[in-house]
Amino acid sequence: ARGNRSAGPEASFGLRIRLHPLRPVEVPQTLRLQNWKHFTGPAGICLKFTSHGVGLRRASNRCGYAPALLQQNQILVAIRFTFTPPGVPSEKPAYSCCIINLGAAQTQPHPPGTPQAGELRLLIQVILLMLVIPVIPRNPTNSASPADTVVCLGTSGCASCTEGWGMVLIVPDVSLVEGSTVWKMAAEKTWLSTGKEACAFQGCFSLGGGAHSGNFSTIPQYFKENGYVTMSVGKVFHPGVSSNHSDDSPYSWSVPPYHPSSEKYENTKTCRGPDGELHANLLCPVDVADVPEGTLPDKQSTEQAIRLLGKMKTSASPFFLAVGYHKPHIPFRYPKEFQKLYPLENITLAPDPQVPAGLPPVAYNPWMDIRRREDVQALNLSVPYGPIPADFQRKIRQSYFACVSYLDTQVGHLLSALDDLQLASSTIVALTSDHGWALGEHGEWAKYSNFDITTRVPLVFYVPGRTAPLPAAGDKLFPYLDPFDSISESVEPGRQAGDLVELLSLFPTLTGLAGLRVPPRCPIPSFHVELCREGRNLLKHFQVRDSEEDPYIHGNPRELVAYSQYPRPADSPQWNSDKPSLKDIKVMGYSIRTVDYRYTVWVGFNPREFLANFSDVHAGELYFVASDPWQDHNMYNDSQVIAYLLNE
Helix, strand or coil: CCCCCCCCCCEEEEEEEEECCCCCCCCCHHHHHHCCCCCCCCEEEEEEEECCCCCHHHHHHCCCCCCCHHHCCEEEEEEEEEEEEECCCCCEEEEEEEEECCCCCCCCCCCCCCCCHHHHHHHHHHHHHHHCCCCCCCCCCCCCCCCCCCCCCCHCCCCCCCCCCCEEEECCCCCCCCCCCHHHHHHHHHEEEECCCHHHHCCCCCCCCCCCCCCCHHHHHHHHCCCEEEEECCCCCCCCCCCCCCCCCCCCCCCCCCCCCHHHHHHCCCCCCCCEEEEEECEEECCCHHHHHHHHHHHHHHHHHHHHHHHHHHHCCCEEEEECCCCCCCEEEEEEHHHCCCHHCCCCCCCCCCCCCCCHHHHHCCCHHHCCHHHCCCCCCCHHHCCHHHHHHHHHHHHHHHHHHHHHHHHHHHHHHHCCCCCCCCCCEEEEEECCCCHHHHHCCCCCCCCHHCCCEEEEEEEECCCCCCCCCCCCCCCCCCCCCCCCCCCCCCCCEEEEEHHHHHHHHHHCCCCCCCCCCCCCCCCCCCCCCCCCCCHHHHHHCCCCCCHHHEEEHHCCCEEEEEEEEECCCCCCCCCCCCCCCCCCCCCEEEECEEEEEEEEEEEECCCEEEEEEEEEEEEECCCCCCCCCCCCCHHHHHHHHHHH
């Protein structure tokens, strides 16, 4: 600041530098410099070494660095800078951060946990060097904007030089397939077992009680309000009324959401059948060169996402990029070469392809959406139970697996771009999905139930320096794995957490990892609270130390519960059982999943008042997952089991 002569003597500068250690640090007497009081001079410089942990959260939140990611041998340098030319009102200060690794300058042994005086001298020398670097406003005559450049010198051992973590959220309809790029991603990350999505982007969940829905803030909206550039690519929010026919733009997104131009052909007649004609089929392997526009929606989404990452590489603002993929959602429309990865003769049926004898009729979904596809209509199946012929079941499973592998290559290209753009060390990545999908289990072929097969989704995180070491210079963290390469890289699965979690945890976990303030838990009622959330914060799974850690995460794992629910228009399967209109809902299935069992109760429901009547029980289900992992043996009406549970 002192080196800037162009601003003139009337300009006002402010520069405050605070050093925040994670653990207690002894400051040598020779470096105390009048106990870190304000320096005199026109720059108004303040250099202060804070005590252990003091102000760390506030400082890191302001400059976008997650305090939970600070390691024991690191010090957070928080720089607050203001510049005001003469006659211009003061602007808000700019905040920047740098992480200093202690220990880089060790010259002789010293007690563990106590930095040597030489290390701190090197640290202070680096800070003082920063003070004499000229700070030139972008437009000295017309602009009062503070400088937003972060300066990190190589001799300081700076491990992170960022004004906020980049954030990439990948949301396909997907299941993990061992050996895939997603599996490779899991090898570098932490992934958890989850319950069903319920208002995940808002961090809220309603069991249908109460006549008001409230005013919700979405995850990207919260990041946007905290200085992030938020971008949406593909199918992120569900289209239609659920996102106000606008992808919640402009509230959630800094730029208009991107939708691939070819997605309009997804449900049209672009599938060439055995007769040589084009059909709107369920099974739709295609020659990409022959389809309209010569591309597919997910390919376009990947290309757009990589373009946006390239632009954000040179941006001074942190970014939040959400990429929503269509596949493997029906129809199974994918490049036909992916069929070769799954020879039909190797495809098996589901382990439980029959409708369980003890399954209440209200719990069954008749998979009406796939019945509307031309190739399924040609089978002339009975409603509601079918079944689908075994040979066609194998073809469905083959195409689903092929869709997953096709989608997996798109995720692989996207992750590889983080390496190519040198963003892998400064970008948090999360991958999840909105639901599972039945592939013949219980004789079902869709997502409209409370079984594990439709409510469990992948939840995978990559946090630089936490879930995987930071890559060395020139190394790639996410090398692209070609599924058609006969010599494929061996991939070991990543660290898996066995806790039951819900997608409600996305909101507090992503905000916590990014260093933003995590909204408090919602009280009951919560309409008087400006902002709150319901999901558990999962920071403990990333080996972090957080003074505001969610107290709900320390309980007995057997006390953890994941909730789901699904509506029905009647007690027996009918044409609108899968997706009943609100006015037609007569029964609601509420389900809880613990580490030991899944319990579902189907009760009367009033769609006008949004109220369930738990004294009006229509049916129930109880499955013990240790002995019945596929949930085929309903013990709800077993008197011996009920007596045993009551005694427990």
